Amino acid sequence: MTADSDDQRRETGTGAEEPAAPPHPVISRYYSSREERQEWVDSMFDASAVHYDWITDVMSFGSGRWYRGWALRRHGLESGMRLLDVGTGTGVIARKAQDIVGPSGEVLAVDPSEGMLEQARAAGVEQTMTGQGEDLPVATGHYDMLTMGYALRHVADLHTAFGEYGRALAPGGRVLLLEITPPRSRVGYHVLRFYLQRVIPLITRVFRRSRDAQVLMYYYWDTIENCVPPETILAALREAGFEQVDRHVIFGIFSEYTGVKPAAADSGTAT
Ligand SMILES: C[S@@+](CC[C@H](N)C(=O)[O-])C[C@H]1O[C@@H](n2cnc3c(N)ncnc32)[C@H](O)[C@@H]1O
Secondary structure, three states, rough: OOHHHHHHHHOOOOOOOOOOOOOOOOOOOOOOOHHHHHHHHHHHHHHHHHHHHHHHHOOOOOOOOHHHHHHHHHOOOOOEEEEEEEEOOOOOHHHHHHHHHHOOOOEEEEEEOOHHHHHHHHHHOOOOEEEEEEOOOOOOOOOEEEEEEEEHHHHOOOHHHHHHHHHHHHEEEEEEEEEOOOOOOHHHHHHHHHHHHHHHHHHHHHHOOHHHHHHHHHHHHHHHHOOHHHHHHHHHHHHOOOOOEEEEOOOOOEEEEEEEEEOOOOOOOOO
């Protein structure tokens, strides 16, 4: 399935409209159909963009920015490399990446939400572009690393997005996807659910006085809870042609999905 045929189906509303591998089902509390999802998601992120960094800092007890930089270094980002950050939001990963790759490297931050990109630029992200993971506005085979932090749940289809990631990466390039995964233990699951579904939305509402920011956090948990299991994400990466596909878990909830585009690849996909 190509990105073009997906676009056509979205526009015309005809044919097989179900994406092959959506990261989660329609969450009808927020929007009523897949066709409405991206527009709703974009307007939610536009409306809550000014609150995003504050929420991230509070939610992670100030460790979120540090963790992203640590993950980038552990997974091989070095001075001089070219990195594409998809679903960049306010650019927390992109900013860390700029520091690591330095002036001889390159970082491009992509996101569909103009509100988020505005915050990213204000915070110091140098190169931004509007776009979605499923249809990247970038040249083929250019990047040494592609990152996506806590945004995988927002693409329409894993196969289309991973096909695009393979296209954007240079042979030997690496994909790094950071996600939250509910813990396997019952107790851990309920603790995380209480924290993300109750505590964080309440704190956000009280301190930011913003209904939009509160909805952002409700949606955050709802997409985590409804997300496909890690095995499905790993299988989709393999199907897109990535090698050395792996998932590393920190503290039972922070999933780091990685894969490498084969060095011998000479086409627009990772295969
Ligand atoms: C939770 S924020 C993550 C921001 C940042 N990557 C981080 O590490 O904090 C999710 C981002 O995904 C973006 N997004 C929504 N739909 C997307 C899509 N189809 N492709 C790529 N990004 C998308 C949103 O606009 C939002 O900025």
